[in-house]
Amino acid sequence: MERKLIAIDLDGTTLNAAAQISAKTKAVLTQAREAGHIVSIVTGRPNRISADIYDELNLDGPMINFNGSLGHIPHHHWADEYQYTFNREVAFDLLAHREELGINMLAAEGKNLFLAVRDHPVELGFFPSILQTNQILNQKTLTQNPTSLTVAVDRSHQEHLLSYIQHQFSDEIDAxxxxxxxxxxxxxxxxxxxxxxxxxxxxxxxxxxxNIIAFGDEHNDTAMIDYAGWGVAMQNATPQIKALASDVTPLDNDHDGLANYLQDYLKLAE
Structure with missing residues (x-):
């Protein structure tokens, strides 16, 4: 079999509902690499909360974070490292309008950047529950252009926020x-x-x-599933992703759906 590039999403795909890697998943991904294939994490997560998973899987190649905006090799210099950023004025504008837009939390991130401001408690596992003084986002602290802005809003304000961003920044930003x-x-x-x-x-x-096989479950996997020669939707994926994919795993992410599928697809020994 020709060498495959296996692109794996993390949440809802490689990780189970408890955001853990099962022993079987780890074993199968190791087997795939030992058989000569390449395993690469391609996630919406920031690098700060995916490097531990990269290490747990003993990967050594590039990892893609922030939905494609950062490509790097953790712990190493990589000549082809890249990072897409946009003008920090977007963050300043949202900061200035956060009350009318119903923004509860705004986080600006990049490879070596994490700043946030929180007006109301937001229970998101991705973000520290208590911000250190040097993590507060404002006009003074944000000195570089961010790779990603994450905005938590009141549900009733989400459509308004999306139309505001579309109106103000649609030529430079995807929301x-x-x-x-x-x-x-x-x-x-x-x-x-x-x-x-x-x-x-x-x-x-x-x-x-x-020779690219990609696994995903959510709307941010759309382009990757479409781009891959063989795009695989998880059993727990959204209907849109399932409709787009070349195939769907028989089992979901809580039952080693990715591992079982890869084992069959790559004809790895049990």
């Missing part, structure tokens, strides 16, 4: 609402998606598109 229970909108550089990162990986490893 993507998160799936799940929280009214959260993530902002990134216009046109940059997970497929942007997968394309960089394919060039880096000299892998043709037909």
């Amino acid at each position: 993507a609402p998160w799936g799940g229970p929280n009214a959260v909108v993530e902002l990134g550089v216009k046109g940059v998606q997970k497929a942007t990162g997968v394309e960089v990986l394919a060039h880096h490893y000299n892998i043709k598109r037909q």
Whole structure:
């Protein structure tokens, strides 16, 4: 079998509902690498909360974070490292209008950037529950352009926020609402998606598109599933992702759906 590039989303895909990697998933991904295939994490998560998973899987190649906006090799210098950023004035504008837009929390992030401001408690596992003094987002502290802005709003304000962003910044920003229970909108550089990162990986490893297999479950996986020669939707994926995918895993992310599928697909020994 030709060498495959296996692009894996984390939440809802490689990780179970408790955000853990099962022993079986770890074993199968290790087996796939031992068989000569490449395993790459391609996630919406910031690098600060995916490096531990990268390490747990003993990966050594590039990782893609922020839905394609950052490509880097954790703990190492990589000549092809890249990061897309947008003008920090977008953050300043949202800060100035946060009351009328119903913004409860605003976080600006990048590879080496994490600043946030919170007006109301927001229970999101991705963000520290208590901000240190040096993590407060304001006009003075945000000295660099961010890669990502994460905005938590009152559910009743989400549509208003989206139309405001569309109206003000549509030529430079893409806004993507998160799936799940929280009214959260993530902002990134216009046109940059997970497929942007997968394309960089394919060039880096000299892998043709037909030898890319990608796994995902949510709307931010759309471009990657579409770009891959074989896009696989998780059993727990959204209907849109399932409709787009080449195949759907018989089992969900809580029952080793990715691991079982890969084992069959790559014909790895039990």
